Amino acid sequence: MKRTLFDKIWDAHVVAEEAGRPAVLYIDLHLVHEVTSPQAFAGLAERGLPVRRPDRTVATMDHSIPTNGLPIADDAARTQLRTLADNCRRHGITLYDADSAHRGIVHVIGPELGYTQPGMTIVCGDSHTSTHGAFGALAFGIGTSEVEHVLASQCLLQTKPKTLEVRFEGALPDGASAKDLVLAMCAELGVGGATGHVIEYTGEAIRALDMEGRMTVCNMSIEAGARAGMIAPDAKTFAWLAGRAHVPRAAAWHAAVDRWRELHTDDGAVFDRTVVIDASRIEPMITFGTNPGMGMPIAASVPANPADARLARALEYMGLTPGEPLLGRPIDVVFIGSCTNARLSDMRAAAGVMRGKKVAAGVRVLVVPGSQAVKRAAEAEGLDRVFRDAGAEWREPGCSMCIAMNGDAIEPGQYAVSTSNRNFEGRQGRGGRTFLASPETAAAAAITGRITDARTLGESP
Amino acid sequence: MNVTSHAVVLPGDDIDTDQIIPARFLKGTRKTGLGEHLFADWPAFRRHERGARILVTGHNFGCGSSREHAPWALVDWGFRAVIARSFADIFRQNATKNGLLPVALPEAACVRLELALQANPALPVTVDLASERVSLPDAGWIAFSIDPFAKHCLLNGLDELSYILTFSDRITAHEQR
Numbered sequence: 001m002k003r004t005l006f007d008k009i010w011d012a013h014v015v016a017e018e019a020g021r022p023a024v025l026y027i028d029l030h031l032v033h034e035v036t037s038p039q040a041f042a043g044l045a046e047r048g049l050p051v052r053r054p055d056r057t058v059a060t061m062d063h064s065i066p067t068n069g070l071p072i073a074d075d076a077a078r079t080q081l082r083t084l085a086d087n088c089r090r091h092g093i094t095l096y097d098a099d100s101a102h103r104g105i106v107h108v109i110g111p112e113l114g115y116t117q118p119g120m121t122i123v124c125g126d127s128h129t130s131t132h133g134a135f136g137a138l139a140f141g142i143g144t145s146e147v148e149h150v151l152a153s154q155c156l157l158q159t160k161p162k163t164l165e166v167r168f169e170g171a172l173p174d175g176a177s178a179k180d181l182v183l184a185m186c187a188e189l190g191v192g193g194a195t196g197h198v199i200e201y202t203g204e205a206i207r208a209l210d211m212e213g214r215m216t217v218c219n220m221s222i223e224a225g226a227r228a229g230m231i232a233p234d235a236k237t238f239a240w241l242a243g244r245a246h247v248p249r250a251a252a253w254h255a256a257v258d259r260w261r262e263l264h265t266d267d268g269a270v271f272d273r274t275v276v277i278d279a280s281r282i283e284p285m286i287t288f289g290t291n292p293g294m295g296m297p298i299a300a301s302v303p304a305n306p307a308d309a310r311l312a313r314a315l316e317y318m319g320l321t322p323g324e325p326l327l328g329r330p331i332d333v334v335f336i337g338s339c340t341n342a343r344l345s346d347m348r349a350a351a352g353v354m355r356g357k358k359v360a361a362g363v364r365v366l367v368v369p370g371s372q373a374v375k376r377a378a379e380a381e382g383l384d385r386v387f388r389d390a391g392a393e394w395r396e397p398g399c400s401m402c403i404a405m406n407g408d409a410i411e412p413g414q415y416a417v418s419t420s421n422r423n424f425e426g427r428q429g430r431g432g433r434t435f436l437a438s439p440e441t442a443a444a445a446a447i448t449g450r451i452t453d454a455r456t457l458g459e460s461p
Numbered sequence: 462m463n464v465t466s467h468a469v470v471l472p473g474d475d476i477d478t479d480q481i482i483p484a485r486f487l488k489g490t491r492k493t494g495l496g497e498h499l500f501a502d503w504p505a506f507r508r509h510e511r512g513a514r515i516l517v518t519g520h521n522f523g524c525g526s527s528r529e530h531a532p533w534a535l536v537d538w539g540f541r542a543v544i545a546r547s548f549a550d551i552f553r554q555n556a557t558k559n560g561l562l563p564v565a566l567p568e569a570a571c572v573r574l575e576l577a578l579q580a581n582p583a584l585p586v587t588v589d590l591a592s593e594r595v596s597l598p599d600a601g602w603i604a605f606s607i608d609p610f611a612k613h614c615l616l617n618g619l620d621e622l623s624y625i626l627t628f629s630d631r632i633t634a635h636e637q638r
Binding site for chain 1: 472473474475477479480483484485487488489490491492502520521524525526527528529547549550551554555558559608609610621622624625626628629631632635636
């Protein structure tokens with residue numbers, strides 16, 4: 001029986017499956033944060049249940065934690081963070097606390113610390129858990145009831161999803177990044193196009209991506225509605241993980257790598273659906289609307305389709321006119337961060353554009369590294385100086401302005417170019433308007449104060 | 462499980478969970494009291510009186526964030542069923558765990574329902590889980606389908622965790638493999 005990568009991981013984790021019932025699926029790693037866990041821990045307490053595997057549970061603080069340092073001024077956020085700390089202490093769960101040198105966005109620190117490994121099932125009460133699929137894991141977001149299920153049983157009830165191969169043929173051109181690739185996919189599939197499916201990303205352009213780029217791609221699988229996104233592990237995966245804090249050591253490492261080499265879709269295995277995208281035609285992308293599927297090449301014009309009510313509503317919210325170009329449009333805020341684009345390579349990409357330049361007058365630029373480790377590594381390379389000297393704010397790690405629940409938010413009516421993953425109405429602050437793009441495009445907008453093609457920065461207008 | 466009520470129509474596709482409940486209301490530690498923030502930034506919705514138990518909407522309802530605060534807020538407001546063209550995966554799973562019925566109907570059926578509600582906003586709509594039917598007075602019924610296990614749990618008041626825990630021995634065996 002020829003199997004897909006997804007099939008192999010699924011089959012290895014089915015604990016039980018009764019006729020007409022969803023499968024009981026074992027979860028290898030459960031990541032926890034402050035926002036979607038308090039009610040789950042409270043549910044456990046009501047039932048008088050322990051956490052079954054605190055050793056397979058890892059917690060961090062990222063969503064509501066401020067990025068301008070301690071102490072925490074917001075009472076509600078402070079209570080939520082303290083609740084997480086209390087719950088972790090009570091149940092013996094490792095917590096990367098507010099002052100931990102390893103704290104960061106849950107989807108940044110999981111891989112960074114080597115918790116995320118090929119072949120695992122990984123869940124978290126966060127839809128961007130799909131990020132970890134970059135390592136050949138089956139990783140998906142869950143609700144708080146399911147967080148409680150996993151805390152109590154280390155299992156979840158799951159109906160087997162369908163499989164979708166998204167194959168990127170050809171090479172991504174210079175000047176286009178992993179973020180552009182995944183925004184192009186979201187534009188192709190639409191925001192619900194992969195609902196009910198687990199995506200496996202294949203093809204030359206995916207193989208050519210480094211691990212951080214692969215994480216960016218898998219991260220946004222949910223923005224096409226997919227349950228998860230995954231990429232078969234290869235030599236790059238193993239090299240990236242080698243020596244990280246929580247991966248196996250010595251002989252166990254070599255045994256693990258031998259097992260992980262089997263984690264690929266067999267020749268002749270059949271996906272429920274396949275979509276082929278020509279990567280060689282992908283250009284720097286930007287969104288114009290209010291979901292991540294409403295994206296276009298940066299030099300294109302906003303679509304005009306009078307029959308499309310969804311588009312009309314989105315353009316009204318965005319204050320855009322059908323048919324107008326976005327290049328040159330003034331913006332107010334630039335956000336470089338989030339679980340999509342806050343790793344060291346993202347910081348380098350943004351700094352590469354901003355080095356020796358100044359942020360345009362009147363533009364607020366927030367650079368938020370994904371973890372303390374990213375922050376330290378960026379500072380060791382002097383990237384913080386590049387950002388600060390340009391006039392940007394260099395912050396403490398967290399989700400920050402991606403979800404705008406920690407005090408970092410754009411003002412009503414403002415326009416932001418953001419490296420995050422969602423441009424929903426009000427996502428970055430009530431009434432705020434978001435253009436999603438790559439770190440290079442965001443950095444270029446920071447310098448010019450306008451939507452700018454980073455490839456042409458420095459050329460006369 | 463049987464819900465009969467007038468219905469609120471919320472036109473639009475891809476209504477994401479940030480619209481259902483914006484992130485600024487996620488800083489609590491309880492499931493309760495979120496109804497007052499339901500569609501907080503949607504004045505058109507906020508003009509509706511509370512009381513309707515059925516919401517009728519477009520495609521891909523509940524896309525985006527995995528926040529279970531979305532069904533918590535809908536249930537706290539008073540809704541017991543959402544009739545939509547389609548649902549996002551995580552929202553659908555979160556809904557049934559909170560006694561909120563995700564009822565997916567084809568486009569034509571939704572349009573028929575919306576026209577009937579436009580003509581008479583007080584029209585009582587019935588969602589019957591046992592027979593998997595939505596019915597309108599004098600206008601017959603429309604079949605829907607729902608995950609059979611979710612239906613079983615909802616009709617019998619079972620919760621998934623209790624079901625999972627019946628497999629404790631097999632979970633232990635899996636861990637010892």
